[in-house]
Amino acid sequence: MTDLSPTILRRHSFISEELQESAATKAKIIGHCSDAIVKAVDAIIAALKDRKKILLCGNGGSAADCQHIATEFVIRMSPVLKRPGIPAIALTTDSSLLTAGANDLGYDHVFTRSIETLGTQGDVLIGITTSGKSESVNSAFRAAGKLGLCTIGFLGRDGGNAIDLVDIPIVIPSENTQRIQEGHITVGHIICALVEQELYG
Helix, strand or coil: CCCCCHHHHHHHHHHHHHHHHHHHHHHHHHHHHHHHHHHHHHHHHHHHHCCCCEEEEECCHHHHHHHHHHHHHHCCCCCCCCCCCCCEEECCCCHHHHHHHHHHHCHHHCCHHHHHHHCCCCCEEEEECCCCCCHHHHHHHHHHHHHCCEEEEEEECCCCHHHHCCCEEEEECCCCHHHHHHHHHHHHHHHHHHHHHHHHC
């Protein structure tokens, strides 16, 4: 067997460290976030039973997570479960709307007009921000709160300003943005799976 070069050894070490840190963060989610996840599932199920919808917003990788989670709701999580679509809209997908809002209203309010236009009392807003300090997402939380939407924050670190703006904060116990993002999509999958199982399983 050919000896591994120092570069290859470093890569293997890095891979191992990253996966171990990711696994450790996910293990911490059990103790830190389980109660909040249960509350989020209850809130979403209550809203859907009342014929309400889910809105999602975030920036960058969190915007992609919004689209991912909305798709899981609308299409399905379980490949064997036949169910109708669950109404969920990612507010991160319309480039014309987003750029007009940023240009005319300022980026801090890029999601608020959509919430004011599409949101109704009893809907759910899931806002995703790894730091809890994204003003565009926090402005969305404030707008949603004024309209009577239930607000769920997918957050990280200490929750930032957002922790005091939302009804249900889900704070991933990490300081590493990558680990927080991985935690967010894992929590999103869990919530989607529980919602569809309890409504249609």
